[in-house]
Amino acid sequence: MAFLRVSATSICVFILWRLIRRLRAPKSPLTHIRGPKKEHWLKGNFHRIFQDGRQYNLDMVEQYGGAVKIYALLGQEQLYISDPLALHHIVVKEQNVYEETDMFIMGNRLIFGDGLIATLGEQHRKQRKMLNPVFSLANMRNLLPVIQPIADQLRTILTAELPADGSVVEVNILPWLSRGALEYVCQAALGHSFNALDPTKENDYMDAIRTLAPSSLRLIFLRPFIPMIVRRFSLYWRNKMMDSAPSDALRNIRHVVNVMDTSSKNIFAEKKAALENDDSAGNTVNTMKGKDIMSIMLRANASSSDNDRLTDSELLGQINTIIFAGFETTTSAICRIFWILAEKQDVQARLRSEIRKAKQEYAIAQGLSGPWEDVEVPYDTLMGLPYLDAIVRETLRVYPPTSLLSRTARQSSILPLHEPIRSASGEMISAVHVPENTTLIISILAANHNKRIWGEDAEEWRAERWLSASGERRPFGDDGNSMSGASLGIKDGMKYPGVYATMMTFLGGGRACIGFKFAEMEMKQVLTTLVPRIHFALPKSPDEDGHVKEIYWKMNGLQVPVVRPPAGDNVTAQVPLDLRRVREDDFMNQPR
Numbered sequence: 052m053a054f055l056r057v058s059a060t061s062i063c064v065f066i067l068w069r070l071i072r073r074l075r076a077p078k079s080p081l082t083h084i085r086g087p088k089k090e091h092w093l094k095g096n097f098h099r100i101f102q103d104g105r106q107y108n109l110d111m112v113e114q115y116g117g118a119v120k121i122y123a124l125l126g127q128e129q130l131y132i133s134d135p136l137a138l139h140h141i142v143v144k145e146q147n148v149y150e151e152t153d154m155f156i157m158g159n160r161l162i163f164g165d166g167l168i169a170t171l172g173e174q175h176r177k178q179r180k181m182l183n184p185v186f187s188l189a190n191m192r193n194l195l196p197v198i199q200p201i202a203d204q205l206r207t208i209l210t211a212e213l214p215a216d217g218s219v220v221e222v223n224i225l226p227w228l229s230r231g232a233l234e235y236v237c238q239a240a241l242g243h244s245f246n247a248l249d250p251t252k253e254n255d256y257m258d259a260i261r262t263l264a265p266s267s268l269r270l271i272f273l274r275p276f277i278p279m280i281v282r283r284f285s286l287y288w289r290n291k292m293m294d295s296a297p298s299d300a301l302r303n304i305r306h307v308v309n310v311m312d313t314s315s316k317n318i319f320a321e322k323k324a325a326l327e328n329d330d331s332a333g334n335t336v337n338t339m340k341g342k343d344i345m346s347i348m349l350r351a352n353a354s355s356s357d358n359d360r361l362t363d364s365e366l367l368g369q370i371n372t373i374i375f376a377g378f379e380t381t382t383s384a385i386c387r388i389f390w391i392l393a394e395k396q397d398v399q400a401r402l403r404s405e406i407r408k409a410k411q412e413y414a415i416a417q418g419l420s421g422p423w424e425d426v427e428v429p430y431d432t433l434m435g436l437p438y439l440d441a442i443v444r445e446t447l448r449v450y451p452p453t454s455l456l457s458r459t460a461r462q463s464s465i466l467p468l469h470e471p472i473r474s475a476s477g478e479m480i481s482a483v484h485v486p487e488n489t490t491l492i493i494s495i496l497a498a499n500h501n502k503r504i505w506g507e508d509a510e511e512w513r514a515e516r517w518l519s520a521s522g523e524r525r526p527f528g529d530d531g532n533s534m535s536g537a538s539l540g541i542k543d544g545m546k547y548p549g550v551y552a553t554m555m556t557f558l559g560g561g562r563a564c565i566g567f568k569f570a571e572m573e574m575k576q577v578l579t580t581l582v583p584r585i586h587f588a589l590p591k592s593p594d595e596d597g598h599v600k601e602i603y604w605k606m607n608g609l610q611v612p613v614v615r616p617p618a619g620d621n622v623t624a625q626v627p628l629d630l631r632r633v634r635e636d637d638f639m640n641q642p643r
């Protein structure tokens with residue numbers, strides 16, 4: 052208890068010291084940038100931005116433009132950026148200046164070890180050099196057969212819940228899609244099954260990783276203290292603090308870290324042993340397992356030069372990093388698509404028809420027998436379906452699973468703007484001076500809703516914007532003729548530096564999402580597997596009090612679907628949908 056009192060007092064002294072320092076600091080260098088008023092002495096505007104803040108974020112950018120001054124915890128002034136040229140500078144041109152924050156890097160290192168999301172500068176660049184080819188298109192092609200049986204298993208589980216007479220049953224699809232997403236990424240990344248789709252099998256690793264994001268969200272207010280705690284307290288004292296902290300979330304994170312560490316060390320040892328068992332032709336003894344990301348990475352590392360080679364601790368750090376980074380984000384995106392399909396029945400019918408046509412044509416071309424619904428189309432066909440592609444792109448544009456990221460200016464710099472903003476004194480300015488140590492928020496959400504780029508209906512979900520009048524995929528970015536308006540995502544030479552269809556959902560530059568091709572493939576595979584057999588609709592049946600469930604998506608760090616009161620508690624993550632077997636009238640009204 053005495054130790055607890057000392058820790059609590061240290062944190063209070065630290066807050067007081069930061070407040071006094073702020074009061075005594077010279078006038079803010081960001082006073083010329085406009086933004087919303089500080090709403091709370093401790094939380095600034097952060098609670099409005101990060102807690103269910105979707106509309107607040109969009110309104111703020113509409114009012115103040117692509118560079119806004121906001122107030123963070125303890126009233127710290129930060130820049131909120133969505134201008135395309137400024138974002139190009141941040142993530143591409145001056146990536147070495149605008150780096151991840153210490154809080155992000157140190158927090159991730161404590162949890163995941165030395166992986167991509169816990170390293171900076173040269174070390175990060177070296178890790179990317181090793182890992183980029185691992186996520187190549189050719190490797191993704193090889194991974195499709197790994198994830199197909201998992202999607203099939205998911206379909207079998209869900210269809211088993213549907214009454215044979217075609218009536219509707221309400222199913223919360225979130226836990227199943229989340230278990231599926233964990234299994235895809237574990238099998239693809241590690242060639243290791245955690246039996247995530249079998250609830251009868253207990254699994255510490257799966258339970259641990261699924262509780263990590265909720266626990267870290269509950270501790271969001273502690274994050275700013277991580278760099279101070281890591282710098283000032285040894286591992287011994289940090290563990291003591293964790294042990295005596297009166298917080299279940301903190302203790303859970305400690306448990307999660309222990310479980311992840313033990314599991315990943317075992318898997319890593321297995322993989323290394325398998326690599327050493329390679330036959331003389333260089334093929335691993337179990338060829339299917341050899342296609343997983345970890346095996347490819349170990350082989351690439353073994354054959355790289357001494358300068359480029361990663362240490363065992365860096366390789367180990369990638370395991371939990373890839374699984375964590377690729378699991379919650381994709382679950383959120385897939386759930387969002389099913390929610391949209393449930394809401395927009397015409398979109399669902401058109402998608403189902405497109406999938407049927409593709410599967411039937413492929414079955415005929417290959418001479419396959421059996422139900423068309425069970426046909427697996429190859430990678431290029433899957434990725435080339437225009438309407439499916441438009442649905443995935445439009446969902447990731449309008450509802451990016453990760454909406455806001457942070458960066459710190461490691462030195463002072465000038466950030467140019469594509470569109471000038473009005474300064475606090477009224478004149479238009481086209482560059483912002485960013486002092487050293489300023490924290491910047493990258494608004495993926497606002498960038499993806501830029502009306503200059505996407506049009507006046509940017510906030511609307513409209514898959515057709517990605518298609519030509521004849522239903523073909525429209526070119527985007529520099530692929531087409533932007534002057535004729537044929538190309539999407541580029542206007543008067545202005546475009547975002549995103550790796551995916553010029554939008555910012557997966558970021559751009561040297562820290563862009565390394566797994567975006569995998570995420571895209573996974574989403575498309577799940578949709579083409581489930582939609583032919585299952586019909587989705589929003590819940591309609593009232594509960595015993597006569598209330599119908601209304602799903603509402605909160606933007607808290609990640610997107611969290613909840614059920615609004617009175618039918619729900621507004622907190623528990625869930626996506627309850629009405630499911631039934633597909634009927635002939637569930638297809639678009641057109642000849643087959």
Ligand code: HEM
Nearest residue numbers: 167376377380381384452453556557558562564565566570
């Ligand atoms: C819809 C799904 C996904 C979304 C929206 C998404 C989004 C992002 C974003 C915005 C970043 C940049 C984070 C930052 O700079 O702070 C990122 C990084 C990363 N993502 Fe994804 N991601 C998704 C799926 C995946 C998948 C499936 C994997 C792995 C199989 C993955 C692995 C990673 C890794 C390792 C990084 C760190 C890259 C680095 O720092 O160099 N992501 N992701």
